[in-house]
C-alpha cells in the first residue's frame with residue numbers, strides 16, 4: 401500500500417493498543433475495493449481523548465476513525481452528533497469527520513454482528529438466545545438481536561445490575577421480544593453469544609458452562625483475537641455450529657466505507 405498526500409487517513413483509537421486488529425482489517429478492505437484510504441492504530445489514554453479529538457477535527461485529510469476499549473462511551477461527549485443507533489446503544493465505534501471538521505458517531509457493531517450470523521446461516525428470527533456480557537459490545541448485540549426479531553433473549557453478566565438494566569432497555573424498545581436477565585443453562589437455547597472479554601487471554605476461564613450444548617445450538621463468540629477462542633473450540637468439539645468475532649468485524653467494513661463517504 402502506498403500512502404501519499406492524496407490518501408484519506410483513518411485511525412483506530414484504543415488503550416491498550418496491542419490487541420487492535422480493526423486498522424489491519426480496514427486497510428485490507430479498502431485495498432480490496434481500490435479505495436485510497438489508510439488506517440493506523442492510535443494509542444490514546446482516556447485522559448487525552450478530548451485533546452486528541454480536538455486535534456483530529458483540524459486534520460483535513462482524516463475522514464474518520466474507529467474507537468474501541470475504553471473509549472466507546474466516553475467519546476460521545478466530544479462529538480457533534482450521534483446516529484439513532486449509537487444513541488440507543490449508548491456507545492460509538494466509528495466516527496466520521498466531515499469536510500468542515502464535524503465529528504459524527506455511529507455504532508456498527510449490531511449490524512455487523514447480525515450480518516455475520518446471517519453469513520453463517522445462523523437464523524435469529526423467532527429464536528431463543530442466551531447472551532453473556534452486558535458491556536459496550538453486549539449492548540450492541542442485544543439491541544441487534546432484538547431488532548433482528550429474536551423471540552426470547554436472556555442476558556447473563558458478572559455484574560447482574562448491568563444485565564438487568566440492559567434487559568429493561570431492550571424490552572422497552574422491543575416489547576415483542578421477551579427479554580430477561582439472570583443465569584440460564586446454555587443447552588436450552590438456539591444460540592449462545594459471548595460478548596464478554598473472557599477468552600482474549602489463553603488462561604481465561606470459559607465465559608459460561610456449555611455442558612450439553614450440541615448440534616441444535618449455535619455458539620457465537622465476538623472476540624476477534626484469538627479467532628478461535630476456547631469457547632468456540634469446545635463448542636465445535638461438541639458438534640455445535642460456531643461463528644467468531646472476525647466475521648462481525650469484517651461485516652462492518654462495507655458499512656464503514658459507506659458511512660465515511662463524503
Ligand SMILES: NC(=O)c1ccc[n+]([C@@H]2O[C@H](COP(=O)([O-])OP(=O)(O)OC[C@H]3O[C@@H](n4cnc5c(N)ncnc54)[C@H](OP(=O)(O)O)[C@@H]3O)[C@@H](O)[C@H]2O)c1
Nearest residue numbers: 533534535536537538558559595596597622623645648649
Ligand atoms: N467482533 C467485533 O467486531 C467486536 C466488536 C466489539 C467488541 N468486541 C469484543 O467484545 C469484547 C467485549 O468488549 P466490550 O467493548 O463490550 O468491553 P466492556 O464494555 O469492557 O465489557 C466487558 C464485558 O466483559 C465482562 N467481563 C470482563 N471481565 C470479566 C471477568 N473476569 N469475568 C466475567 N465477566 C467479565 C464484563 O462484565 P462486568 O459488566 O461484570 O464487568 C462485561 O460484560 C472484547 O473482547 C472486544 O474485543 C468485538
